Amino acid sequence: MGLLARFAAGDVEAFEALFRQYQCEVYRWIMRIVRDRAAAEDLTIETFWRMYRAHARFDGQKGNCAAWLRRIATNAALDHLRRARREVPLPEDPPDAVKTPAAERSELQQTILSAMNRLSPRLRVAVLLALVEEEPYDSIAQALGISVNAVKVRVFRGVRILRKELSAAGVRP
Amino acid sequence: MNDHEMNEMKKLFKEALSPMRDAELGRDLWPLMLERLAAWPLRMPWWDWVLLAGAGATILFVPGVIPALLYHL
Numbered sequence: 001m002g003l004l005a006r007f008a009a010g011d012v013e014a015f016e017a018l019f020r021q022y023q024c025e026v027y028r029w030i031m032r033i034v035r036d037r038a039a040a041e042d043l044t045i046e047t048f049w050r051m052y053r054a055h056a057r058f059d060g061q062k063g064n065c066a067a068w069l070r071r072i073a074t075n076a077a078l079d080h081l082r083r084a085r086r087e088v089p090l091p092e093d094p095p096d097a098v099k100t101p102a103a104e105r106s107e108l109q110q111t112i113l114s115a116m117n118r119l120s121p122r123l124r125v126a127v128l129l130a131l132v133e134e135e136p137y138d139s140i141a142q143a144l145g146i147s148v149n150a151v152k153v154r155v156f157r158g159v160r161i162l163r164k165e166l167s168a169a170g171v172r173p
Numbered sequence: 174m175n176d177h178e179m180n181e182m183k184k185l186f187k188e189a190l191s192p193m194r195d196a197e198l199g200r201d202l203w204p205l206m207l208e209r210l211a212a213w214p215l216r217m218p219w220w221d222w223v224l225l226a227g228a229g230a231t232i233l234f235v236p237g238v239i240p241a242l243l244y245h246l
Contacts, residue, residue, distance in 0.1 A: 044202055127186075
């Protein structure tokens with residue numbers, strides 16, 4: 001019996017083998033979405049926990065474990081973003097301080113992250129994955145369980161909102 | 174918003190935010206996973222509770238079934 005079939009039958013050793021095989025990949029995927037190491041570690045555990053609980057629904061013969069895990073990981077990350085939808089604190093610089101290029105980049109980064117945090121999680125994930133991580137649209141669609149066109153719509157809507165927010169904050173591309 | 178504006182926004186994001194695709198996991202998470210598995214409370218599915226309640230009610234209201242029940246056990 002193969003590893004996936006053994007996992008589907010509830011074999012914990014098979015689960016451990018899959019965990020060790022995929023934990024880095026799952027972690028990296030979640031990092032792209034949440035951009036926070038501690039949260040990404042917790043969500044990696046949560047992803048495998050959800051996978052373990054759903055082992056009986058996994059088809060060990062036909063199933064694609066990596067794609068299934070990515071879908072679970074995306075849902076776990078989205079749940080996390082919904083729970084932790086909060087502002088990134090802006091650095092408190094004196095208004096007339098001389099800004100180095102590094103400080104300007106950091107300020108721009110905070111402004112963009114702050115604007116992104118105000119987006120709904122589903123738009124934010126689509127924008128981050130498509131425009132920052134340059135993930136192909138079909139891969140994003142598969143991870144989110146929606147069509148490629150729906151991904152494009154989310155990216156377009158997200159960018160349009162961000163453009164307005166950033167313009168209001170004095171940032172122009 | 175046209176393609177040009179979209180590309181401008183993409184360029185802005187890339188200037189400010191680094192891609193995370195190369196983020197490395199610094200430690201093995203399996204020990205934490207084991208802790209999570211060990212902490213999993215033993216849960217009985219709801220239909221088992223229904224069956225148990227049904228059996229309890231039957232025994233309570235129709236005690237005559239107890240010998241038959243014991244025979245089948």
